[in-house]
Amino acid sequence: MxxxxxxxxxxxxxxxxxxxxxxxxxxxxxxxxxxxxxxxxxxxxxxxxxxxxxxxxxxxxxxxxxxxxxxxxxxxxxxxxxxxxxxxxxxxxxxxxxxxxxxxxxxxxxxxxxxxxxxxxxxxxxxxxxxxxxxxxxxxxxxxxxxxxxxxxxxxxxxxxxxxxxxxxxxxxxxxxxxxxxxxRGLSVAKKPDSHDICFIPDGDTRGWLAERIDLEPGPIIDVQGRELGTHAGSQAYTVGQRRGLALGRPAPDGKPRFVLEVRPKDNTVVVGSRDMLAVDRITGIRASWAGQRLPEAASGEPFDCQLQFRAHGEIVPAVARVLGHDGEHGERWEIRPTRSLTGVAPGQSAVLYQGTRVLGQCAIDSARNAALTDAADPTPA
Structure with missing residues (x-):
């Protein structure tokens, strides 16, 4: 060959x-x-x-x-x-x-x-x-x-x-x-260190690198009730789950740290809240693709058992997933329901599904939410 x-x-x-x-x-x-x-x-x-x-x-x-x-x-x-x-x-x-x-x-x-x-x-x-x-x-x-x-x-x-x-x-x-x-074998690279960082940001300063390429402008940092707690230097430099670098002058009522819950680039706003608000049990993915043959359940939309991994070398969590359909803008769409709440899940990350050691496929996370918290805030049925 x-x-x-x-x-x-x-x-x-x-x-x-x-x-x-x-x-x-x-x-x-x-x-x-x-x-x-x-x-x-x-x-x-x-x-x-x-x-x-x-x-x-x-x-x-x-x-x-x-x-x-x-x-x-x-x-x-x-x-x-x-x-x-x-x-x-x-x-x-x-x-x-x-x-x-x-x-x-x-x-x-x-x-x-x-x-x-x-x-x-x-x-x-x-x-x-x-x-x-x-x-x-x-x-x-x-x-x-x-x-x-x-x-x-x-x-x-x-x-x-x-x-x-x-x-x-x-x-x-x-x-x-x-x-x-x-x-x-006499290969000179036998002891060469592995590369762990983003190859085009070798100094590891992602925020500084982005600041040179994205027009970052100050904007509000708000809580889930919409109250302004402080300002940021540019919403695009923040990621969901981030704790450090918020520099909020007003402490939380319970004295506990706040975390980034949502980044809204359209109105240049960063939403923060408590750690428990980061818990996610509903994920919607877009641009889904299958690594090999599609499962039979893909055609019917029936749920199937799987395991979810949403970051490289991250935890592997049992989940139930189903195909929601297909549209021209976002391709095939998936819904993924992990069997327990997850933290650190952010839009843009890739959700990869497995059955045992087999990779089923992947999707780009479009939304990640906590159904109980979301439904409590919005009575509209999910």
């Missing part, structure tokens, strides 16, 4: 490419240049896609004896990932840029070009598994190493894309074994 190995310059992608070679595939390595002005060096685990990363990818390919290329995807990355990140925050939502990069860059733009050039599959260093189900169709599953599992950020993959995905690290029990294997 002719395989294009996506080489990030890290240890995972290097070992994944090496295993593809060992499996007898005809492997070509490619590093994606995602920035027009990449930094020369990394700082620990901050950033990626630097000149240093490109050099590390080239050295790994040279060690493996496979061809190496660099493809410039910087314009596509800027439009589909960076600009999307900014526009989502400007709309008061909290996006996941890694998931968007997988969706738009690695498994759309890269895979499309690979197929056009005659490759059969794209191999990456993601910790996830593609398996064939009893019905003969491919499914996406969690990796063997729960601590490194990356199936959440791959929940956007479609059935057609799964046919051309190769994840050689799927069954590796731990990252330590991957590093040990890299050292045995």
């Amino acid at each position: 002719k395989v294009l190995a996506a080489m990030s310059g890290g240890v995972d992608s290097a070992v994944a490419a090496a295993r593809a070679v060992d499996a007898g595939h005809d492997v070509v390595g490619v590093h994606l240049a995602l920035s027009r002005m990449p930094g020369t060096l990394r700082t620990g685990s901050r950033g990626c896609c630097t000149i240093e990363d490109a050099s590390d990818a080239w050295r790994a390919c040279e060690k493996l004896g496979i061809p190496y290329y660099t493809w410039d995807f910087s314009e596509r990355f800027a439009e589909d990932v960076v600009e999307d990140f900014v526009s989502e925050y400007a709309a008061g939502r909290t996006p996941n840029p890694c998931l968007r990069c997988n969706e738009k860059i690695k498994f759309t733009a890269l895979l499309e070009r690979a197929l056009q050039l005659g490759f059969d599959a794209v191999a990456t260093g993601h910790y996830a598994a593609v398996r064939r189900g009893d019905d003969g169709h491919l499914q996406l599953h969690r990796a063997a190493d729960d601590a490194k599992d990356q199936s959440y950020v791959l929940g956007v993959l479609t059935a057609d894309q799964l046919e051309h995905c190769l994840f050689p690290l799927a069954d590796t029990p731990s990252k330590d074994l991957v590093r040990a294997e890299a050292a045995e």
Whole structure:
């Protein structure tokens, strides 16, 4: 099989490419240049896609004896990932840029070009598994190493894309074994730190980075009754669940901290309240997609049991979900009801659904609410 190995310059992608070679595939390595002005060096685990990363990818390919290329995807990355990140925050939502990069860059733009050039599959260093189900169709599953599992950020993959995905690290029990294997193979990236931050905000200051790209203007901070408690420097810089940085002069009646409950960019308002008001038991998702075949319940709208994960490496919660329908603006819409209340759920995040280790699919969270609190404030039936 002719395989294009996506080489990030890290240890995972290097070992994944090496295993593809060992499996007898005809492997070509490619590093994606995602920035027009990449930094020369990394700082620990901050950033990626630097000149240093490109050099590390080239050295790994040279060690493996496979061809190496660099493809410039910087314009596509800027439009589909960076600009999307900014526009989502400007709309008061909290996006996941890694998931968007997988969706738009690695498994759309890269895979499309690979197929056009005659490759059969794209191999990456993601910790996830593609398996064939009893019905003969491919499914996406969690990796063997729960601590490194990356199936959440791959929940956007479609059935057609799964046919051309190769994840050689799927069954590796731990990252330590991957590093040990890299050292045995003589790969220079064996001890290279993982990248944990948003790659295009390497200093980790998301608020400062956004302030340079979004027109932030002062506005009111109010409670759920509409009383003004203070002012903010720009509503788009706040996220649901945030506690720090509110700088409210008026303490809560019970003396307890307040948290951001809602961001309203249209009127530049931030709504705050007590921790218990963050509890969410109803989620509505839009732009839903299935990672493989749709469940039979999708067509009928019947509820189905599942598990919910709404952030990378976050908690996994039993839930009941159903398909609400489809519209031209928002695509397929889902309703998800976790079996217990959740906190830290914000519009813009991705909700990924599982059954056991199998990834069912994902949606973008459009609204997250507490039915009891909402219905008490609004007597209109839900």
